[in-house]
Amino acid sequence: MTVSTTGTDFAREWEDWHREHEARLADPHGFLAVTGLHWLTDEPERFGDAPGAWSTGPDGVTVVLAEDEELVVDGRPVRGEHRFGVLPERGGVTARWGDAVIEVAKRGGYDVVRPRHPGHPLRTSYRGTPAFAPDPRWVAEGRYVAFDEPRPTAVGAAVEGLQHVYDAPGRVEFELDGRAFALTAFGGAAPGSLFVLFTDETSGVTTYAANRSLQVDPPGPDGTVRLDFNRATNLPCAYTDFATCPLPPAENHLPIAVEAGEKIPRERA
Incomplete structure (x- = not known):
């Protein structure tokens, strides 16, 4: 999906996306x-x-x-x-x-x-999840770098003592605020897509402490990817103790405050 980064179009596209995301979360069997x-x-x-x-x-x-x-x-x-x-x-x-x-x-x-x-x-009683106002500043053009072979990556879980193992096919490299970063990526739900789990300097302050999630569309033929942190979402464990969500790999902490995407749910405030 192509996302505009110009003024009202960018905000409207984000609002449409977030409305659909909220509807899925509040599904009768979600x-x-x-x-x-x-x-x-x-x-x-x-x-x-x-x-x-x-x-x-x-x-x-x-x-x-x-x-x-x-x-x-x-x-x-x-x-x-x-x-x-x-x-x-x-x-x-x-x-x-x-x-x-x-x-x-x-x-x-x-x-x-x-x-x-x-x-x-x-x-x-769900009243929606607070989020930062959409800001094009938090959209990064990056590059997907595939590993020679997918790397089995063990990560912790929201449930103490539980461990998940995901095959990481590669990493995404990008810049924010003039600084270079890289995040280990896992395979997404749609064919060819990716998702990253991360934390940053807002984690535990304005965003959920344990993890944040970002979906990434399939890389282009030259490996280009687009990371729109305005669309960073909470995993189910941000709302309920009945979830077994994975935690980010240790290397997936961004040492900056990514003031974009969903904030701590009201249910956890």
Whole structure:
């Protein structure tokens, strides 16, 4: 996507983007609707915000539903015992339970259940996330430098003791305020895109302390990239303790105050 950096066009494009971002965050089954983070073991366990008794083992996640309980998986009602199977790292599936969604996922090598209820007060009382006013000063033209081979990069997590491992395909090099910087990049959700996790001198002051996230469009044929820090966002852990978000690699701290993007959520103020 081409972003203008001229006056009102730049501000309007940012406002449109932020409005869409806020709508996704406040989705009835988004992260603001999560009511619990349940770590599964080989001992079946029931949770107050989900049906059934849940467990995991070599064959993956299993739920055993009581006679009066039902889940809808892949559009099909299931009763009794249901096996979700072995889930890939950072993968997951969802099941419907009334107006709720039950997320079954693997994070940091552990199987978890994370129910999402639209009526959760964190979602219904959400008033939006404060952000810095958009400023073209925080748009940088940079260069993507691919590593010879993707580098497995271990990072911490919002949950103490948990670790994530991402393959870093390269880094992005750029300048801000006349100073040169580089950030280790991970593969983004869209083909060819990147995302970076970082902190800076605003972290823990005006922005969320643990991490900030920035999506980067696919590099051009010559490796050029555009980093618009006005679009730096919070990860789910900025809003809820029921998230397992990754922390930035140690080298991804910028020793300047990047006064752009989303600020500390009101829920954490």
